[in-house]
Every structure is written in structure tokens, then in C-alpha cells.
Amino acid sequence: MRFDLTDLRLFLAVVDAGSITHGAADAGLSLAAASERLRDMEALGEVILLERGRRGVSPTEAGEALAHHARVILGQIRQMHGELGEYARGLRSTISILANTAAISEHLPERLASWMAANPQVDLQLKERQSLEIARSVAAGHAEIGILSAAADMAGLAVRPFAMDRLVVVVSKGHPLARESRVRFADLVDEHFIGLAGGALQDHIDVQAGRIGIRLKTRVRLRDFGAICRLAGADIGIGIVPETAARRAGRSSGIVVLRLSDDWATRQLVVCTAERAELSIHARSLLDHLMSA
Numbered sequence: 001m002r003f004d005l006t007d008l009r010l011f012l013a014v015v016d017a018g019s020i021t022h023g024a025a026d027a028g029l030s031l032a033a034a035s036e037r038l039r040d041m042e043a044l045g046e047v048i049l050l051e052r053g054r055r056g057v058s059p060t061e062a063g064e065a066l067a068h069h070a071r072v073i074l075g076q077i078r079q080m081h082g083e084l085g086e087y088a089r090g091l092r093s094t095i096s097i098l099a100n101t102a103a104i105s106e107h108l109p110e111r112l113a114s115w116m117a118a119n120p121q122v123d124l125q126l127k128e129r130q131s132l133e134i135a136r137s138v139a140a141g142h143a144e145i146g147i148l149s150a151a152a153d154m155a156g157l158a159v160r161p162f163a164m165d166r167l168v169v170v171v172s173k174g175h176p177l178a179r180e181s182r183v184r185f186a187d188l189v190d191e192h193f194i195g196l197a198g199g200a201l202q203d204h205i206d207v208q209a210g211r212i213g214i215r216l217k218t219r220v221r222l223r224d225f226g227a228i229c230r231l232a233g234a235d236i237g238i239g240i241v242p243e244t245a246a247r248r249a250g251r252s253s254g255i256v257v258l259r260l261s262d263d264w265a266t267r268q269l270v271v272c273t274a275e276r277a278e279l280s281i282h283a284r285s286l287l288d289h290l291m292s293a
Contacts, residue, residue, distance in 0.1 A: 002044060003041060003044075005073075005074070005077065006027070006029075006037070007037055007041055008070040008073060008074060009027050009070075009074065010023065010024070010027040010029060010034055010037055010038070011038070011041065011049070011063075011066060011067065011070055012067060012070050012071065012074070012140070012141070012142055013026040013027040013142065014027075014034070014038070014050070014057060015050075015057075015058075015059050015063065015067050015140070016136065016137050016140045016142045017056075018056040018057060018058065019056045019057065020034060020035060020038065020050075020057055026127075026142075038050065045062075047060075047062045048060050048062065048063075049062055049063040049066060050063055067140075071140070071141035074141070075141060075277070075278060078093075078094075078095075078096075078144065078280050078283070079278060079279075079280045079281075081093040081094070081280065082280025082281040082282040082283065092121055092122070092123055093121060093122045093123070093280065093282050094122070094123045094124070094125055095122060095123075095124050095125065095144055095145065095280070095282055095283045095286055096125045096127075096142075096143040096144050096145070097124055097125065097126045097127070097143060097144070097145045097146070097147070098126075098127050098128075098129045098133070098134040098137055098138065098143045098145075098146045098147070098148075099126065099127075099128060099129070099134070099146065099147040099148070100128065100129065100130065100131050100134065100147065100148055100149065100200045100201065100204075100269070101128055101196070101199045101200045101201030101202075101204075102165040102201060102242045102267075102269065103147040103148075103162070103163070103165075103269055104126065104128050105225060105242070105245070106165070106242050106244045106245060107147075107162070107163050107165075107244075107269070108126075108147070111289070111290055112124070114289075115285075115286055115289045115290075119282060119285070119286075122282045122286075127143075128199055128200050129200055130200040130203055130204065131148035131149040131151065131152040131200070131204075132152050132153070134146040134147070134148040134152070134272075135148060135152040135153055135154060135155075135157060135272065138157060138272050138273065138274055139155065139156035139157055139274055139275075140274075141274055141277070144273065144277070144279060144280070144283045145271065145272070145273055145283065145286065145287060145290075146271070146272045146273075147162055147269060147270070147271050147272075147290075148269065148270065148272065149165070149267040149268070149269060149270075150267065150268040150269070150270045151264075151267060151268075154270075154272065156274060156275055157272040157273065157274060157275060158272065158273050158274070158275050158276075158277070159270045159271070159272045160270060160271050160272075160291055161268065161269075161270055161271075162269040162270050162271045162290065162291075163269045164266070164267075164268060164269070165242060165243075165266075165267045165268075165269050166242065166243040166259070166260075166265065166266050166267075167205075167240055167241070167242060167243070167260050167265040167266070167267075168240070168241065168242075168243045168246050168257050168258060168259055168260060168265075169183055169188065169238055169239070169240055169257075169258040169259075169260055170228070170229050170232040170233075170238065170239045170240075170241055170246050170249075170253075170255040170256070170257055170258075171232060171238045171255065171256050171258065172232060172233050172234065172235035172254065172255065172256070173233075173254055173255070173256055174235060175235060175238070175256070177238070177256075177258060178256040178258075180258055181258065181259065182258055182259035182260070182261045183258050183259075183260065183261065184260075184261050184262060185208060185209075185212070185260060185262045185265070186212055188238065189212075189214045190217075191217070191237070191238050192217045192218070192219045192236075192237040192238070193216045193217060193218045193219065193237050193238060193239065193240075194218075194219060194220055194221075194222065194228045194231045194232055194236060194237040194238065194239040195216065195218045195220070195221045195222075195228075195239075196221060196222065196223070196228070197221040197222055197223045198221075201242075202221075204264075205240055208262070208264055218237075219236060219237045220236070220237070225241045225242065225245035225246075225249070226245070226248075226249050226253070228241055229241065229245070229246060229249035229250075229253040229255050230249070230252075230253045232253070232255050233253035233254035233255045234254075240260070243257070271287065271290055271291065273287065
């Protein structure tokens with residue numbers, strides 16, 4: 001069985017996602033290329049690795065065995081790169097991190113800056129995901145470090161506190177809600193929203209809307225919290241953003257900030273690694289830095 005590292009990374013990504021389409025995207029391959037690689041892996045091994053169904057894929061017993069060994073091999077490769085990177089200037093090391101929207105936009109840039117400046121030989125593969133997906137991926141060994149909401153299932157993870165993340169509503173000074181100090185999400189069902197153009201936070205908000213049986217009326221979607229605040233200040237609609245972003249944009253955008261009283265709007269962010277994970281030297285250094293910042 002001549003599986004290369006790309007094969008192993010792809011197989012783990014597919015198993016982790018429960019989908020060949022999503023696994024191929026995570027592995028940086030087209031669906032056609034990923035499907036061909038998976039077929040070749042099964043043909044070379046003369047064994048069925050994946051059960052394919054209408055709702056996705058799941059590993060067979062042989063697939064579970066391959067996934068276990070793939071995690072061990074890829075973990076050893078990461079550790080090797082990290083340790084050799086201490087001695088060889090030309091060899092670069094990469095640390096894989098998954099984080100939710102608030103962590104990536106509001107907390108990580110400042111914390112990462114000094115560490116990356118001190119470790120120029122290390123690259124970070126940083127991807128935005130929802131908290132439930134982060135927990136599952138890190139526990140499965142698909143990423144070394146995750147930053148996510150503490151409300152997610154933490155089975156198989158070692159967890160440490162990271163930061164508090166509060167979501168707030170931003171409205172213009174002339175908006176009827178501007179007289180309030182806090183609102184419930186259910187009170188906003190008739191409002192027009194300025195949303196995020198994709199991302200884990202917008203998915204989280206849409207899920208909460210679905211739970212109370214509504215679909216948000218979205219006028220426009222933007223990629224930046226500051227832009228959302230500026231349009232909210234111009235009375236184009238209302239937005240839901242992290243409190244840190246709202247406070248930063250408050251004076252220049254002319255918004256009023258309202259606290260969301262729903263439980264899901266206040267989240268404890270945590271840093272996680274897989275239980276008993278053997279992190280590379282650089283990943284351990286970064287983890288210690290994130291906890292001390």
C-alpha cells in the first residue's frame with residue numbers, strides 16, 4: 001500500500017468532515033482529484049475504507065485503522081519539522097490552528113504578532129470554523145490547536161480559558177432601539193440586518209434564528225465588522241458584532257451599542273488541544289504564549 005502524505009491528509013479530512021466534498025476542500029483538492037485518490041487508495045489496498053451514503057461518508061473498520069495510523073504518522077511529521085526547525089534555518093515548520101470568527105478577528109492578531117516575530121521560521125495555517133467543527137477536528141488530530149466556544153462538546157480535548165466573547169447589537173443613534181440598553185434576539189425579528197459575508201459567526205447567528213423559527217431579513221453582507229458598524233450608524237440596518245469590535249468602531253461610526261440578553265450571546269472562548277497530544281516544540285511554544293498573553 002503506497003499511500004503518500006497527501007493521501008493520508010485527505011483521508012483524515014474526509015473522515016473528520018464526514019463528507020468527501022468538504023474533506024477535499026479542507027485538504028486543498030478538487031472533488032474530482034480527491035475522489036480519484038480515494039478510489040486508488042481502496043484499489044491499492046484491496047479494501048473498502050469508506051461507507052458511502054446519501055448523508056455523507058463514514059469509515060469502515062479498515063478505515064478506522066487507517067485513520068488511526070494516519071494521525072500518528074502526520075503527528076510525527078509535524079513534531080519532526082518542529083524539532084528540526086530548532087537546528088536548521090532553511091526548514092520551515094507549520095502549525096495548524098482552527099478558530100471561530102471572534103477569535104480570529106478580535107483576539108488572535110494581537111496575541112500572534114509578537115510570537116510570530118520571534119519565530120520567523122514558523123508558518124501558521126489558520127482556518128475559520130464553527131466551534132462544533134473545531135472541537136471535532138482537534139480531537140481527531142486534524143489540527144493541533146483550536147480556539148472555540150466553551151459551549152461545544154469538549155470530549156477528547158484538553159481545554160484552557162482564553163477570552164470572553166460578547167455579541168452586541170449595533171444600531172444608529174436615531175433608531176427606535178437606541179433608547180434601550182439591552183434587547184432579546186427575538187425582539188429583532190422585524191428588523192433589517194447588515195450581515196457577515198459568510199463565516200462561522202454568521203452561521204452561528206443564523207442557527208439561533210432558525211431555533212426561534214425565523215429567517216433574518218438581510219439587506220447586505222459585508223466581510224468586516226467595522227464596515228457593518230459604519231452602515232449601521234448610517235441607519236441602513238442593524239448588525240450583530242463582537243463587543244470589542246463595536247467599542248472600537250463606536251465613536252467614528254455613530255452607533256449605539258446594545259447588549260444581547262440571550263445566553264448564547266456571551267461565550268467563554270477556550271484554547272484546546274487533543275488529549276495526550278504530542279505537540280511539536282513550536283506548537284507547544286505557541287500554546288504557552290497564547291495562555292500567557
